[in-house]
Amino acid sequence: MEHTSDIPVLEVKDLAISYQTRKQMVPAVRGVNFTVRQGQTVGIVGESGCGKSTIAFGILDFLGSNGKVVGGSIKFMGKEMVGTPKGELRKIRGNNISMVYQDPMQALNPSLTIGTQLTEVLTAHTDIGEKEAWDRCIAMLERVHMPDAANVMKRYVHMISGGQQQRVVIAMALLNNPSLLIMDEPTTALDVTVEAAVLDLIEDLKKDFNTGIIFITHNLGVVAKVSDRLCVMYAGEMVEQGPIDHLFANPAHPYTRGLLCCVPRLGDNLSNNRLWSIQGRVPDPAERDLNACIYAPRCDWRLEGRHLEDKSLIANCTTQHPELVAISEDHWSRCFLGRAPLKVPWDDYARGQKETVIQIPEGDDDLSSMDTLLNIQNMRLYYPEQNPSLRAILGLEKKSYVKAVDDISLKVLRGTTLGVVGESGCGKSTMVKGIIGLEELTGGKVDLMGINLNEPAQKRDLSLIRELQMVFQNPDSTLNPSYTIGTQIARPIQKFKTVPKRKVRQEVERLLRAVKLASYYYDRYPRQLSGGEKQRIGIARALASRPSLVICDEPVSALDVSVAAAVLNLLNEIKEGMGSTMIFIAHDLSVVRFISDFVAVMYLGEIVEFGPVSAIYPPPYHPYSEALLSSVPIPDPSARRQSIILSGDVPSPTNRPSGCCFHTRCPRRSVLPDNGKICEQEKPKFQRLKNGHKILCHIPADQLTELAMERGDERMMLSTA
Amino acid sequence: MPEKVETNNAKTKKVRFTDMFAILLSSKIAMVGLVIVLFWVFVALFAPYLTPYTPYEQDWKAPNQGPSAEHILGTDELGRDLWTRLIYGARVVLVVLPVSENISLPGGTAIWGVVVALLIGATLGLIGGYKGGWIDELVMRLLDAMMAIPVILLYLIIVVAIGASAVNVVIAISIVGVPGIARLVRSLTLDIKTREYIRAAETRGESAWFIMFVEILPNTRGPIIIDAMLRIGYAIFAMGTLGFLGLGMPPPSPDWGSMVAKGRAFILTGNPYAALWPSLAIASLVVGLNLLADGIREESMRYQ
Numbered sequence A: 001m002e003h004t005s006d007i008p009v010l011e012v013k014d015l016a017i018s019y020q021t022r023k024q025m026v027p028a029v030r031g032v033n034f035t036v037r038q039g040q041t042v043g044i045v046g047e048s049g050c051g052k053s054t055i056a057f058g059i060l061d062f063l064g065s066n067g068k069v070v071g072g073s074i075k076f077m078g079k080e081m082v083g084t085p086k087g088e089l090r091k092i093r094g095n096n097i098s099m100v101y102q103d104p105m106q107a108l109n110p111s112l113t114i115g116t117q118l119t120e121v122l123t124a125h126t127d128i129g130e131k132e133a134w135d136r137c138i139a140m141l142e143r144v145h146m147p148d149a150a151n152v153m154k155r156y157v158h159m160i161s162g163g164q165q166q167r168v169v170i171a172m173a174l175l176n177n178p179s180l181l182i183m184d185e186p187t188t189a190l191d192v193t194v195e196a197a198v199l200d201l202i203e204d205l206k207k208d209f210n211t212g213i214i215f216i217t218h219n220l221g222v223v224a225k226v227s228d229r230l231c232v233m234y235a236g237e238m239v240e241q242g243p244i245d246h247l248f249a250n251p252a253h254p255y256t257r258g259l260l261c262c263v264p265r266l267g268d269n270l271s272n273n274r275l276w277s278i279q280g281r282v283p284d285p286a287e288r289d290l291n292a293c294i295y296a297p298r299c300d301w302r303l304e305g306r307h308l309e310d311k312s313l314i315a316n317c318t319t320q321h322p323e324l325v326a327i328s329e330d331h332w333s334r335c336f337l338g339r340a341p342l343k344v345p346w347d348d349y350a351r352g353q354k355e356t357v358i359q360i361p362e363g364d365d366d367l368s369s370m371d372t373l374l375n376i377q378n379m380r381l382y383y384p385e386q387n388p389s390l391r392a393i394l395g396l397e398k399k400s401y402v403k404a405v406d407d408i409s410l411k412v413l414r415g416t417t418l419g420v421v422g423e424s425g426c427g428k429s430t431m432v433k434g435i436i437g438l439e440e441l442t443g444g445k446v447d448l449m450g451i452n453l454n455e456p457a458q459k460r461d462l463s464l465i466r467e468l469q470m471v472f473q474n475p476d477s478t479l480n481p482s483y484t485i486g487t488q489i490a491r492p493i494q495k496f497k498t499v500p501k502r503k504v505r506q507e508v509e510r511l512l513r514a515v516k517l518a519s520y521y522y523d524r525y526p527r528q529l530s531g532g533e534k535q536r537i538g539i540a541r542a543l544a545s546r547p548s549l550v551i552c553d554e555p556v557s558a559l560d561v562s563v564a565a566a567v568l569n570l571l572n573e574i575k576e577g578m579g580s581t582m583i584f585i586a587h588d589l590s591v592v593r594f595i596s597d598f599v600a601v602m603y604l605g606e607i608v609e610f611g612p613v614s615a616i617y618p619p620p621y622h623p624y625s626e627a628l629l630s631s632v633p634i635p636d637p638s639a640r641r642q643s644i645i646l647s648g649d650v651p652s653p654t655n656r657p658s659g660c661c662f663h664t665r666c667p668r669r670s671v672l673p674d675n676g677k678i679c680e681q682e683k684p685k686f687q688r689l690k691n692g693h694k695i696l697c698h699i700p701a702d703q704l705t706e707l708a709m710e711r712g713d714e715r716m717m718l719s720t721a
Numbered sequence B: 001m002p003e004k005v006e007t008n009n010a011k012t013k014k015v016r017f018t019d020m021f022a023i024l025l026s027s028k029i030a031m032v033g034l035v036i037v038l039f040w041v042f043v044a045l046f047a048p049y050l051t052p053y054t055p056y057e058q059d060w061k062a063p064n065q066g067p068s069a070e071h072i073l074g075t076d077e078l079g080r081d082l083w084t085r086l087i088y089g090a091r092v093v094l095v096v097l098p099v100s101e102n103i104s105l106p107g108g109t110a111i112w113g114v115v116v117a118l119l120i121g122a123t124l125g126l127i128g129g130y131k132g133g134w135i136d137e138l139v140m141r142l143l144d145a146m147m148a149i150p151v152i153l154l155y156l157i158i159v160v161a162i163g164a165s166a167v168n169v170v171i172a173i174s175i176v177g178v179p180g181i182a183r184l185v186r187s188l189t190l191d192i193k194t195r196e197y198i199r200a201a202e203t204r205g206e207s208a209w210f211i212m213f214v215e216i217l218p219n220t221r222g223p224i225i226i227d228a229m230l231r232i233g234y235a236i237f238a239m240g241t242l243g244f245l246g247l248g249m250p251p252p253s254p255d256w257g258s259m260v261a262k263g264r265a266f267i268l269t270g271n272p273y274a275a276l277w278p279s280l281a282i283a284s285l286v287v288g289l290n291l292l293a294d295g296i297r298e299e300s301m302r303y304q
């Protein structure tokens, strides 16, 4: 690096960006100030719609035809970029700024090999030869810890996994040695285990390349892991900024505090049944009141006073726009309260108490004395693999199967919630599709209160269908855009005749109330709703037939933390109020912990660990559960725990590994004799522990406990409390 | 804590129409198209009030004349008023379908042709797309076979086989339109059927028909409306071609294509008008529909 280190890589001052819409210019971003130095990572957090990506595009000058920087300055390596003509700008920026997006497929071309795409970055602008470029690309892939780099160069994008694709994109971004790397939600689409590996990689790169990094995310746990400084964005404004340790220890802005409180934590008391959630939602750019604190409509300090002694501080919240005030040297907050909130610890609010904590009688380790609602025995669900070769079509080749679910046995007890976790592709969704009848079972038996569920949904009796309903993951596709909310909730009511015809509207309104929405939503269309509201409607629709089992397939994975918290609270309330039984799928162990009574950990179509929450979170763990747990990003920079990074990818469910299905990636098998030879040869049996807890592993439970304790996982111990 | 979300209550169905209108207003291209199309719809609707003549009235004293005070666009070789024939021609295209001598249906020949094609094409596309497997295979091969024949040739075969009449023109237009619409609907269905609201309907035990026609079909309407506009344009063009070849409406009905064909003989003898006006009419209506469709498509993509 030829630059002296006192010139910051990027200096953004009072940045304001507006978009031209059909009606008017709307300000998307204003009052943003931050500086990125060499080798420094600046995190930008905020809910979606807060203008995080707009800042990134503003820096790159990719705002599109209707976006424009309308004020402030962006200095890159000391040179002003705002107002500079496009051509010159391109020269300044040159190859010095790279960007990594959330979806790696956006940056990669599916019809070219990875090698071609990578080398092109080098050969296009420099006179490096093909051969040299190829070698340098391999070296770069190795630096981003890509296994088998030379081979990967020859493959196409679809032949590698999502985590590997993101590595390729990062390698590509680093190839021309940029001074600034902008990463927009680079790990949001990845599994926790893969995310942990990518975050580790980013930490290393910062040291090796001395690059300035802007890291955009909505996840406070993720920024805590990689950033040096943090900017909190709300509704287009920077509301708080400071060094990461300081900011997490002393969050001053009510919004930052709100965000921190929303996240369920592994250390929380198990009997908590409420999370903090920020009321309302981020206002659209056109609805923002520029002469007030933008956060005022949602601010709990203004609305409830909280622990405020001096009420005069909040007098101007709705009439004046607050400026950034210094909290300490280098830490700023855009709030009239200034330092006042610091006197109050940020996590001291009531978190509610579960009314019923599941009690398992002493000695009943098969849960046989409990009231079983759903009983799954040896469920198998295989998808025939599409094999396009001629031999296969002629039936000459042996048919191969994707063994999405392989021999699962589970019990769901009445009135409890079963959480199911595992990486994507491990068969969670397939399992529930089998239960609900969207896919036909290949083998095994499922019954609901003694009624057999092996028939697919079309052949089931209406009275059986209504007992099982589902809540889906994606708020944008869970509702039919052509019909009003009322029509869509009314449909199952009419179909299953839960109430007489003339009472349907009343019933819909009752359901809307149950999901905390006003009755005027009846006539709304889905596109007029926010993500959280759509998810609530999805829940109301599932409840409409008064089912005895509600299956939620990652209902909060696509939502912002604050919205997710509100939806989780709602689910908890419904569960307690109506005594519903639920299966709750998630890939986030902290969410599952909050909502579930029992947890099943899935890997490659099998259940590897099962037990009541109180037994799953403290050791002993199955080695896979342990890796998952250690990868959960926690919003606390002082706890930069070493995650257990799993090597390699999830094997293909078509060719399942012999013996223990986890043996190709297991970090613990080395404690067994002969480097765990037995794991490759022999399938482990469930070790049955107390209270129905069972672990599928050859290592004895006591030794697993010891191993976990050795790693010094104190936080996990706390969680038994 | 209860989520109190403040949003304006009045937003209901009205939004859709005002939105639609805003899209139209903000696109100049669409506005130009709309004005042209509305012009033709207007003259077709009010044809009897916009001219003192009937389209069959012959003026022996004034055949083959240029524009004059009595005949603003001139007359044809039989002395019939060209303006009158032109706007009654628009009637056949856009507002009435003469089924037999005394029965007429509202909605023009081109419109009926496209609507029938839509009904059949959408159904085939929905079934193929939603059911998949061998049913899809069968439907698609059938459509491929239909598409393999050149369009004009197909029109000719159909009309020659079943004779020239307004209803037969409708049949010809529909048969030609079906494969395109079916493919469009099928591709939209393939996308829509992966949405979670379809899973929700399936877990509710809805029948395949309900899912196809109630859950999927309404969501294909945007692209279908645009496609239909373009298709009405093609249909008008095809009607012109058929008429020109003597396979359109039976004479003496005022058919734009046959007007051009008749008038063609007189272009060189100094009266181009009999051929010019219907040609312009066909061209402007087709261009108008295209502009409208393009304008709406572009504008609705822009602010997403």
Ligand SMILES: Nc1ncnc2c1ncn2[C@@H]1O[C@H](COP(=O)(O)OP(=O)(O)O)[C@@H](O)[C@H]1O
Residues within 6 Å of the ligand: A383, A402, A403, A404, A422, A423, A424, A425, A426, A427, A428, A429, A430, A431, A653
């Ligand atoms: N319709 C299908 N046809 C073939 N394979 C499928 C199908 N649906 C899912 N799979 C495969 O089954 C496995 C499990 O997928 P899924 O149940 O969606 O996992 P999860 O919900 O845990 O992410 C994956 O390997 C996936 O690719």
Ligand code: SF4
Residues within 6 Å of the ligand: A253, A254, A255, A293, A294, A295, A296, A297, A299, A300, A301, A302, A314, A317, A322, A334, A335, A336, A337
């Ligand atoms: S200025 Fe007032 S309304 Fe805004 S965040 Fe501070 S206390 Fe809340």
Ligand code: SF4
Residues within 6 Å of the ligand: A623, A624, A660, A661, A662, A663, A664, A666, A667, A668, A669, A672, A676, A679, A684, A696, A697, A698, A699
């Ligand atoms: S059986 Fe062996 S490979 Fe499987 S989890 Fe246990 S130690 Fe790891």
Ligand SMILES: [Mg+2]
Residues within 6 Å of the ligand: A428, A429, A553, A554
């Ligand atoms: Mg899934």
